Amino acid sequence: MAKAPILTPQADDFPRWYQDLIGKAELADNGPVRGTMVIRPYGYSLWERMQSEVDARIKDAGAQNAYFPMFIPENYLTREAEHVEGFSPELAVVTHGGGKQLEEPVVVRPTSETIINEYFSKWVQSYRDLPLLINQWANVVRWELRPRIFLRTTEFLWQEGHTAHATYEDARAYATRIHRHVYDDFMRNVLAIDVVLGRKTARERFAGAINTLTLEGMMGDGKALQMGTSHELGQNFAKAFNTQYLADTGEREYVWQTSWGASTRMVGGLIMSHGDDNGLRVPPRLAPVQVVVMAIKGDDAVVDAVRALGDRLKAAGVRVVVDDKTDTPFGRRAVDWELKGVPIRLEIGPRDLEGGTAMLARRIAGGKSPVALDTVVETVATVLDEDQALLLAQSRERRVARTADVTSIGEAVEAASTGWARMPWADLGAEGEAKLAEQGVSVRCLVTADGGVPDAEDQAGNVAILARAY
């Protein structure tokens, strides 16, 4: 019995598969203003789990949350030359407020380095006030001409960290700490994406930074997604906003700064990393729903059994939903949970109950087998661990299998049609980078020969990771 596919198959049209999945799994809708999005409850629950995990890591790194206004006076943006050049084309401008034309238009924050520095310059007096480690969870606006839901939206949600330090070394170490112990740890161990850590070239750097560290993930179609960035800002904003401190030498010095962010774009990365033709596959550690316990039929014994099992799993710390909506056909409900990527379905009908078992369906590894109700809690814990590891292994295998070592721009472009390319940076250089850009291929990042993060762009042995990117 052939089923009509619910989603456009990935192999037929990956972008259409992505859009189909977002609609069918009820993750998000397009907003009424071009480029904006409505994040639906299930999509938002994925984001809430991301927030919770990233927030805990940010607090472990010593930063505190705060909130800065989203309206920024236009003149703030212009104080850092590269920054304004980078962001001007993307600004949303408020010209009227309270029924009147404003004397000075205000922009909706595209990012908050400028307004935050204005306050850092008031709050920082002496070296005792440093380091100052601030984070905020906020919405930001960058007007998008070619929007794509979760990946490039006019308004998106993110966290943006902003810090001030007494020395260059301290700022540099902190940018690296965030890169590794917040972002890499979260993306690898929770999102199960085998991200590559590297540094951006001068061309790809954040507008106003002296160094940008990035995490790049390979998506299901072989393209790259920048999943998060951590910037060293040097003293660029400190000089523009006069953010100085009294050093223990008695001299006034400019602070050294970092900023770093990760956004709802990670939801897009999750979908494109782990999704398949049947829908999303959510890594167990992230999953807002790790297990759904389904009543196949609506008789009392079955409904009692699924509720009791739900309670047992909940007591064991599993994030569980009980689906006893038996007025909807079982098959339709099963397909829906599959679309939503819930790692485990435990299905119970009258016959299962008689045998003292449930049918355990694995969304990630695939397959379906009966498990004894007595031991199902232990089995679930084991399966969740296995499938978390499996997703990361699959992500790694794909990246390795679809990354080619190349020696010329032509080969790089060829490789980028199905995956990534690696090429010595010394052989490519800024000139080669510009040529690749004309063909839609970019240097995602530079890594060292042994896969580390280079200390400098011109470090001997640097390798460029080349790809088409979202």
Place this chain on the structure above:
Amino acid sequence: MAKAPILTPQADDFPRWYQDLIGKAELADNGPVRGTMVIRPYGYSLWERMQSEVDARIKDAGAQNAYFPMFIPENYLTREAEHVEGFSPELAVVTHGGGKQLEEPVVVRPTSETIINEYFSKWVQSYRDLPLLINQWANVVRWELRPRIFLRTTEFLWQEGHTAHATYEDARAYATRIHRHVYDDFMRNVLAIDVVLGRKTARERFAGAINTLTLEGMMGDGKALQMGTSHELGQNFAKAFNTQYLADTGEREYVWQTSWGASTRMVGGLIMSHGDDNGLRVPPRLAPVQVVVMAIKGDDAVVDAVRALGDRLKAAGVRVVVDDKTDTPFGRRAVDWELKGVPIRLEIGPRDLEGGTAMLARRIAGGKSPVALDTVVETVATVLDEDQALLLAQSRERRVARTADVTSIGEAVEAASTGWARMPWADLGAEGEAKLAEQGVSVRCLVTADGGVPDAEDQAGNVAILARAY
């Protein structure tokens, strides 16, 4: 030894005391654009605790979080006549985006009934989709001509719930559920504010609602603060946005709706309810820091002891901070924790250590006494419970002591100079309400004779609560 007061005394100038406290306790700063605010880390940690407590109650009430765009096409606002009339004067309007003038200007959400109804009308098909219970945590903008930090700001943070139901009765019951089991429970049992629950008069109702339920708190100066509201929207927005469902009768029917919100204004209410001339007093259940363990001097034994005690308290589930910054004078640190309203200070110096005790200073009940280090964890738990109850009792005592029964408008205005007045609604009426408004006194809400929430404005025995309000 007379100390110069750190804050303007409340009795001298309450508004100045409020501003002083917000600055000195490092809660917030004014933003660069008029009416906006920067919420500093300690102020934001109060808000995070509020979010966490309110969010858990909202989820218990069955609502799910989602996120809708902050940019709303101007034409949406105009579809519900009262709504647009109410909000038009406060709108911020984006006229330019991405370097171009927009074809249709977009407004920054002042609240989201309109845009959410646009999507409800797509998502709701049949009675099976109801009730639809959605909440979002978001920033909103209402242009303020007379801003006051936390209380009336151009941009503020809040949660806004939006629901759709099959029947009038179901919507009404849900608005009441939120009023009582989310807001009242949180404000009374966590914020320790003895709020009065009532219904708004037609004059004070939300623009577009058929009924507004409110929670009003009496502040330290006797004025009222609206702490949260829960609205029955009837079918007003459903008709404006054509939000219909297929009933089990086979007929298409308009949904019945509610909306409800509570905002960063609650931080202002917290300050003005519990603050005193020495600073804030934070109720233990809310407090981001319940206990600070302070090293009086920096010798090793003392620092080891405060850290060990901090670990014991943390293990017992207490939210604790260890203050071993002994390079700052002890007195200055103590004053700072007092300003921030941390319920308990445990102070340890060499002599305390010798005697096996710590000095326990109570910010809420006042007083200082030695406690044995052996039993300090149990003592802390008891004191936190006592002081939570004490704050609520004080809030209640103030409200009762400063509420007068009156029989005329003149008496009401007189009573409102120091507190609240109660007057039979039948004797006041909409005409009396308008006269009071000319003198800056408003009907905060109507309650029944026995203090309940009236089912209707014209219900016999309704009593009007009258006050000046923030």
